[in-house]
Amino acid sequence: MASENRNRATTYRHTQHAPLCWGLYLLCIPLGLAAWLTREMPVLQWLFPIVSLAMLWLAASFHHLTVEDEGDRVSIRFGPLPTFRRSVRYDQIVNAQIGRTTVMDGWGIHFSPRGGWVWNLWGRQCVVIQMRRGTLRVGSDDAERLADFLQSRCGVNGGR
Structure with a gap:
């Protein structure tokens, strides 16, 4: 198992x-x-x-949001037009846990009133990625699996 x-x-x-x-x-x-x-x-x-x-x-550009493992980093990109994308190296991630965006956080790409960046397409469930320099909230309808994956790649013990 x-x-x-x-x-x-x-x-x-x-x-x-x-x-x-x-x-x-x-x-x-x-x-x-x-x-x-x-x-x-x-x-x-x-x-x-x-x-x-x-x-x-x-x-x-905002038809869908894809989060994907790329070996040494996780990529986050909106599409199908590849206009907005970013990646985070696993060695820069300190913690990853399930969270929720607020109504003020909204959708799209922007700085959050709570600090850090929000990349969200739809809904309020997200994964809060604490990096060595900053925070990134990635909206996902698969937040539990994404948080588990990031924790396993970074050797982080999740705090869900």
Whole structure:
């Protein structure tokens, strides 16, 4: 049984999907219509198409969140457009435990009022990664397995 648990924890990959991107895709419809209707107006003929393309880019960038083992580090990336990504080396992780984001923490990528960075796509469950320099809260609908994996890779005894 112990070797089975070790084998399960030797690698990790999980992708979380969220419906938030569909709202951004839908927002592109009225923006595209506004772009068409204002195509003869000097400033607006450029404003609406640019904003519409930005919404499409954001929606495609925040379609899902993938957390994956890459040997000596864990990578965290939004996609399918690979615009926002980061990685943390295992030797920089001091602790990893299950946590919850607050309503103020919200979704996306930003600095948390509680300190450290939040990378969250959907929901409030997260893994709080204490690093030698800073804190990272990674939102996940698989927080328990991610925390266990990080603890096993870093030799951390979890404090759940």
